[in-house]
Amino acid sequence: MSLKTVMKDSKEKYIELYLKNQELLKKDSPEYINEIRKNAFEEFQVNGIPNKKNEFYKYTDLNKEFDNGFKNYFSPKNIKFQLEDIFSCDVPDLNTKVILLLNGWYYDRENLITELPGGAVIGSFQKATELYPDLVKKHFGKYADSKKEGLVALNTAFVKDGVFFYVPKGAVIEKPIQIINILMDEEEGLTQHRNLFILEENSQASVVICDHTLSNPNFLTNSVTEIFVGQNASLEYSRMQNEHNGSKQVSHLFFNQERDSKVNTNTITLHGGLIRNNVNVLLNGEGCENSTTGLYFTDKGQHIDNYIFMDHAYPNCISKQLFKGVLDDYATGAFSGKVLVRKNAQKTQAYQTNNNILLTDDVDIKSKPQLEIYADDVKCSHGATVGQLDEDALFYMRARGIDKKEAKLLLMYAFAHDVIKTIQVPALQERIQDLVDKRLRGELSRCNSCQMHCC
Amino acid sequence: MEKDQDKILNEVTQGEYKYGFVTDIENESIPKGLNEDVVRLISQKKNEPEFMLEARLKAFRHWQTLEMPEWAHLKIPEINYQDIIYYSAPKQKVTLESMDEVDPELRATFDKLGIPLDEQKLMSGVAVDAVMDSVSVKTTFKESLAELGIIFSSFSEAVQEHPDLIKKYMGSVVPYTDNFFAALNSAVFSDGSFCFIPKGVRCPMELSTYFRINAANTGQFERTLIIAEDDSYVSYLEGCTAPKRDENQLHAAIVEIVANRNAEVKYSTVQNWYPGDKNGMGGIYNFVTKRGKCAGENSKISWTQVETGSAVTWKYPSCILLGDNSVGEFYSVAVTNNYQQADTGTKMIHIGKNTKSLIISKGISAGFSQNSYRGLVKVLKNAKNARNFSQCDSLLLGDKCGAHTFPYIEVDNKDSIVEHEATTSKIGEDQIFYCNQRGIKTEDAIGLIVNGYAKEVLNKLPMEFAVEAQKLLQISLEGSVG
Numbered sequence: 001m002s003l004k005t006v007m008k009d010s011k012e013k014y015i016e017l018y019l020k021n022q023e024l025l026k027k028d029s030p031e032y033i034n035e036i037r038k039n040a041f042e043e044f045q046v047n048g049i050p051n052k053k054n055e056f057y058k059y060t061d062l063n064k065e066f067d068n069g070f071k072n073y074f075s076p077k078n079i080k081f082q083l084e085d086i087f088s089c090d091v092p093d094l095n096t097k098v099i100l101l102l103n104g105w106y107y108d109r110e111n112l113i114t115e116l117p118g119g120a121v122i123g124s125f126q127k128a129t130e131l132y133p134d135l136v137k138k139h140f141g142k143y144a145d146s147k148k149e150g151l152v153a154l155n156t157a158f159v160k161d162g163v164f165f166y167v168p169k170g171a172v173i174e175k176p177i178q179i180i181n182i183l184m185d186e187e188e189g190l191t192q193h194r195n196l197f198i199l200e201e202n203s204q205a206s207v208v209i210c211d212h213t214l215s216n217p218n219f220l221t222n223s224v225t226e227i228f229v230g231q232n233a234s235l236e237y238s239r240m241q242n243e244h245n246g247s248k249q250v251s252h253l254f255f256n257q258e259r260d261s262k263v264n265t266n267t268i269t270l271h272g273g274l275i276r277n278n279v280n281v282l283l284n285g286e287g288c289e290n291s292t293t294g295l296y297f298t299d300k301g302q303h304i305d306n307y308i309f310m311d312h313a314y315p316n317c318i319s320k321q322l323f324k325g326v327l328d329d330y331a332t333g334a335f336s337g338k339v340l341v342r343k344n345a346q347k348t349q350a351y352q353t354n355n356n357i358l359l360t361d362d363v364d365i366k367s368k369p370q371l372e373i374y375a376d377d378v379k380c381s382h383g384a385t386v387g388q389l390d391e392d393a394l395f396y397m398r399a400r401g402i403d404k405k406e407a408k409l410l411l412m413y414a415f416a417h418d419v420i421k422t423i424q425v426p427a428l429q430e431r432i433q434d435l436v437d438k439r440l441r442g443e444l445s446r447c448n449s450c451q452m453h454c455c
Numbered sequence: 456m457e458k459d460q461d462k463i464l465n466e467v468t469q470g471e472y473k474y475g476f477v478t479d480i481e482n483e484s485i486p487k488g489l490n491e492d493v494v495r496l497i498s499q500k501k502n503e504p505e506f507m508l509e510a511r512l513k514a515f516r517h518w519q520t521l522e523m524p525e526w527a528h529l530k531i532p533e534i535n536y537q538d539i540i541y542y543s544a545p546k547q548k549v550t551l552e553s554m555d556e557v558d559p560e561l562r563a564t565f566d567k568l569g570i571p572l573d574e575q576k577l578m579s580g581v582a583v584d585a586v587m588d589s590v591s592v593k594t595t596f597k598e599s600l601a602e603l604g605i606i607f608s609s610f611s612e613a614v615q616e617h618p619d620l621i622k623k624y625m626g627s628v629v630p631y632t633d634n635f636f637a638a639l640n641s642a643v644f645s646d647g648s649f650c651f652i653p654k655g656v657r658c659p660m661e662l663s664t665y666f667r668i669n670a671a672n673t674g675q676f677e678r679t680l681i682i683a684e685d686d687s688y689v690s691y692l693e694g695c696t697a698p699k700r701d702e703n704q705l706h707a708a709i710v711e712i713v714a715n716r717n718a719e720v721k722y723s724t725v726q727n728w729y730p731g732d733k734n735g736m737g738g739i740y741n742f743v744t745k746r747g748k749c750a751g752e753n754s755k756i757s758w759t760q761v762e763t764g765s766a767v768t769w770k771y772p773s774c775i776l777l778g779d780n781s782v783g784e785f786y787s788v789a790v791t792n793n794y795q796q797a798d799t800g801t802k803m804i805h806i807g808k809n810t811k812s813l814i815i816s817k818g819i820s821a822g823f824s825q826n827s828y829r830g831l832v833k834v835l836k837n838a839k840n841a842r843n844f845s846q847c848d849s850l851l852l853g854d855k856c857g858a859h860t861f862p863y864i865e866v867d868n869k870d871s872i873v874e875h876e877a878t879t880s881k882i883g884e885d886q887i888f889y890c891n892q893r894g895i896k897t898e899d900a901i902g903l904i905v906n907g908y909a910k911e912v913l914n915k916l917p918m919e920f921a922v923e924a925q926k927l928l929q930i931s932l933e934g935s936v937g
Contacts, residue, residue: 055526346854358869361836367864369875372528376851376881383876386834386866 010067011048011150015041018157024074025158032137033129033159040146040156047150059334059366060276060305062151065220065248068188074160076105079184094427096178096208097122103183104193104223105161113164118171120205121164125194128164135166139198143226143254143282152252155192155224162193162223167203167233176206176236176425183221183247184214195225199233201258206236206425211243211272218246218273226254227263231285234262236424240432241269245300248274259285259314266423268432269296269304270439276305281319283310283345288317295324295419297439298331308337310352312345321352324419326412326440327363336368339382343374352382357389357415412440484543484673489536491515494642497542501611501645504618514631514641521635527798528827528859531740531767532703539674539705541643596660606651607662610678613649620651624682628711628748628775636707636742636769640676644709647677652687652718661917666695666708674705681711683718685751690721692920695728695764703731703766707742716751716778721759723916725924728764735794735823738766745772749781749807757784758801759915761924766795771829773802776810776838783812786912790928791824791856800830800847800861805838805871814845817909820856827859832873834866841871849879850908 018025018041026034049066050057079102097114099122100107106124113123113131121132129136146153163179183191199205213219229235243249249272255263267277281290296304310319319339327333339350356365369382389411397407416436423429485496494515498508523534600607606617614621631641648664666677683689695706706728714720722745731738741764747756758772774783785801803812812832820826828847849858860877882904890900905928906913913921913928 343854356866358866361868361870363867363869365864365866367862367866367875369860369862369877371849371860371877371879372857373849373851373859373879374857376854376856378851378879378881380879381877382860383874384862384864385872385874386864387872387874388869 010063011045013067014049014154015045021074025160028126029159030129030133032133033140036141037157037159040141040153040159043146044150044153044157047148047153049150049154056307056336057276059332059336060274060303062250062276065274068218068220076109076161077103077185079103094176094425094431096176099163099177099179101163101179101181101193103185103189104181104191104221106163107182116173118173119168120171120173121166122177123164125162125164125196126160128166128196132164132166135198136164136196139226139228140196141226143228143256143280144224144252149252149278151222151250152224155194155222155252158192159194160192162195162225163197164195165197165205165207167199167205169200169230170202171200172203173205176208176428178208178210181209181211181221181223182214183212183219183243185217185219186215188217189219191219191221191223193221193223195223197225197227197235199227199229199235201230201232203230203233204235207238208425208428209237209239211239211241211249213243213247216244216246219243219248221247221249221251223250224252224254227256229255229257229261229263231258232260233258235264237263237265238423238425238428238432239265239267240435241267241272241275243272245271245273245302247272250276250278252278253280255279255281255290257281257283257285257288257290260287261285262289264291264422264424265293266419267294267306268419268436269294269298270435271297272302272304274303276307278307278309280309281311283312283314283317283319286314286316288314290317290319291322291422292320293322293419293422295416295436296333297326297328297436298333299328300331301329302331303333304331305334306336310337310339310350312339312341312348312350315344315346315348317345318349319351322419322422323354324356324415325365326357326359326415327365328359330360330362332364334366334368335384336370337382338370338372339380341371341373341375341378341380345375346377348375348378348380350378350380354384355415356386357412358386359388409440413437416440484540487538487540489539489541489643493541497643497645500542501614503611503614506618506622507614510626510631511642514638515643517631518635518638518642521638523635527769527829528825528861529767529769529796529798534705534740536639541674541676542645543673544645600658603656603659604653605656605658606649608649610644610647610649610680613680617649617651620682621649621680624680624711624713626711628713628746629709629744633744637709637744640678640707640709640744643674644676644678647708648679650679650681650689650691652683652689654684655686656684657687658689661690661692663692663694666693674707676706677708679708679710681713681720681722683712683714683720683754685716685718688719690917691723692917693722693724694920694923695726703738703740705740705742706765708744710743710745710772712747712756714747714749714751714754714756714781717753718751719755719757720747721757722747722772723920724758724760724762725916725920725927726760726762726764726768727927730764730795731766731793733793733822735766738795739764741765741768741770743770745770746775747773747783748775749778749783749810751781752778752807753780754778755782755784757786757915759786759912760788760799761912761916761920761927762787762789762797762799763927765797768795768797768799770799771801773804774812775804775806776812776841777806779807780809781807782810785812785814785816786915787816788819788909788912788924788928789816789826789828790819791821791826793822793824795822795824797825798827798829800828802831803833803843805832805834805841805843808837808839808841810838810841812843814843814847815911816845816847817912818847818849818858819852819905819909820849820858821852823855825857825859827861828877829861831863831865832875833863834868834871834873836867839868839870841868841873843871843873845875847875847877848908849877850905851879851881
């Protein structure tokens with residue numbers, strides 16, 4: 001079932017892997033999924049794994065990472081772990097519904113689907129394809145474009161499990177949903193989970209995602225999440241990435257926002273070897289609001305690359321992007337954000353900011369904020385800065401008896417606060433504030449109370 | 456009022472191109488097409504030394520291995536490089552001694568364009584090198600400049616008279632391997648301007664080159680080389696026009712600037728090639744590689760450009776900041792109208808310590824045009840304390856045009872500060888209202904606002920150009936849809 005490491009173009013490897021395991025892949029999936037799978041596989045053969053010649057991946061060479069011959073498997077493995085481990089992800093004072101994904105598989109095999117108040121449903125994606133074929137058919141593969149992006153096609157071709165979350169018309173889910181992605185295995189592995197969130201008209205929900213690694217081997221993740229936000233619905237989506245330095249993660253997030261919907265996303269990257277976050281937002285109706293923010297801390301040899309595509313297809317929408325990062329040691333980072341304002345999207349407001357603080361001479365940052373505008377009655381701006389901590393502010397504090405280290409920490413903390421304050425759930429905001437503080441002090445090695453301290 | 460503004464915008468943005476006449480001058484040209492023999496023929500016609508021919512052939516062979524770049528935000532129909540005349544020159548029998556010997560037709564052309572070829576016109580105080588089609592026709596004030604040791608001549612003359620300088624500097628900033636159009640230019644360039652400012656000399660007047668495409672079916676490939684020795688200063692102007700024709704014509708030029716220790720070079724361009732008619736027919740394809748090297752400490756290169764012409768513009772005047780404390784500046788106003796497309800910006804490569812760069816770019820788009828800013832600010836590891844500030848604003852006049860910003864920022868050390876900001880908007884209705892209220896007509900108000908918007912850049916132009924540029928802006932567009 002595993003892939004033998006042969007020196008071949010990585011694309012060929014995955015084609016071979018697919019062909020060898022076709023039957024296994026198709027076995028538990030309904031026909032309509034397999035149809036999409038087949039098409040995606042064909043599209044993958046066209047685009048393959050992006051390399052640096054691809055403008056979208058100019059600063060992150062994934063071909064190399066995907067070439068490492070990671071093993072893949074097609075049914076959940078029985079791996080036991082200490083539940084206490086994940087309690088470290090617990091957010092004090094925040095009552096959440098916790099969902100676990102282990103190596104991309106829904107963990108709770110006994111209860112694959114859980115019903116929530118108001119008719120909402122959360123559970124295994126694979127199970128949902130069986131139980132809710134109409135819903136899945138309507139949304140699956142509709143927002144994530146396999147044609148454009150080889151990695152999305154790869155994920156779709158290998159689609160098995162992930163999280164399915166459905167909130168019906170008018171339902172309000174008070175309790176935040178916490179999804180914890182755990183990577184734990186004795187050998188290196190590739191994970192390609194696929195999530196589908198559907199929020200119907202006037203619904204409301206809040207989701208917290210945590211990415212963790214609980215064992216040492218190098219992991220590679222290529223995940224796709226499709227999110228449909230119906231008319232006047234509202235979603236709060238917070239993500240915390242905290243994996244060890246041997247892990248590589250590529251995540252694709254696709255938002256489809258209908259009229260008057262509201263989405264607030266933030267991605268806090270505390271640790272991770274190589275991280276590439278793609279966020280694609282389609283504002284598919286008038287009056288949408290979107291705020292996409294991110295905060296990243298990298299040190300050692302870590303690499304972080306954030307890519308945002310904000311598509312203003314209709315008039316009167318507002319989007320805000322704010323990405324801030326601190327780079328230390330010999331870390332590398334990249335940011336590219338693109339705002340597209342289509343011809344009829346008048347009265348658009350789109351803002352984009354990327355600020356970076358460099359702490360050593362060996363770090364390297366690339367920033368590429370872009371505007372592509374085809375409508376005239378718009379207010380769009382972007383800004384990018386690369387710099388250091390303000391000398392004057394440091395001096396001011398030192399003159400008042402605050403030592404240098406503390407003063408620096410304070411400044412970085414203030415720098416990060418702009419992003420943290422966009423988190424709407426107060427308890428979560430507090431928790432992240434605390435984690436960021438610890439991260440800046442270097443006390444947080446992988447996860448606050450993780451036993452392994454592997455980095 | 457909204458309708459009013461629409462009407463005014465339409466009237467104004469459809470202003471005719473007034474340099475679109477053709478001069479009837481006898482031309483000497485070679486047949487269409489490009490191959491090694493053509494390259495040899497050009498070199499032979501120019502009576503060039505062996506090293507030039509070799510350089511050309513090397514570039515040509517390299518060019519054959521390249522493909523036209525497609526990364527720009529431009530839609531360019533396929534260009535048939537075999538369907539272009541690569542050499543066309545106004546017939547000249549003997550070397551000219553004075554203005555009286557210049558072909559009267561030719562003089563009339565430049566008079567029409569308002570270019571003072573006549574040395575009697577001391578008032579204008581500008582030394583001019585006029586390049587018609589591919590050949591430099593007249594360089595003025597040569598003698599008075601020579602007294603100071605300044606060499607200002609056509610490129611071909613410089614090849615004959617100062618081969619050492621050419622050998623040393625040609626291709627040192629833009630090598631023939633640089634890009635597709637640079638390779639093409641290096642192979643077939645016909646003439647251009649050459650300028651050398653010796654050590655410690657401050658050039659007393661503005662130097663100017665005027666480029667004119669006249670003959671049909673020709674491509675213009677000129678080359679400019681400016682060398683500023685230690686402690687020298689020069690301000691250089693460049694202007695260009697072409698007749699109205701239905702077919703597209705190709706212009707692929709190279710400009711190289713070398714600034715040595717404490718030298719300062721100011722390069723200003725008013726680019727007004729024929730932009731095509733209002734349906735997008737015809738116009739010049741303007742594919743230009745311009746680059747300056749701040750080779751010495753404390754040197755400074757400043758680019759100022761007003762881009763109003765050309766059907767397609769592909770142009771990135773850049774600075775390589777090699778010397779410590781060197782400074783690079785880029786000021787640009789790019790106006791696109793009708794079906795014009797522009798992808799223009801700059802590159803600032805910080806290599807030396809304490810290097811500084813400033814980018815001010817103002818894009819204005821109207822009609823169905825697409826206007827993009829594309830820029831790179833790159834700070835290498837050793838460029839300690841590098842500083843960059845970029846501001847790229849776009850103004851949209853009309854709802855069918857596009858304005859785009861594609862900046863690239865790459866920083867490799869911690870002591871540098873790089874800032875980029877950009878805004879895109881239309882003219883504020885409240886600004887127009889304010890003017891209206893004070894008795895200023897909408898048309899004039901829009902003119903005022905656009906000029907104010909571009910002021911930061913226009914201020915950097917030398918006097919003569921500033922006036923021309925302001926008029927050009929007024930003609931190109933003054934309106935905004937309310």
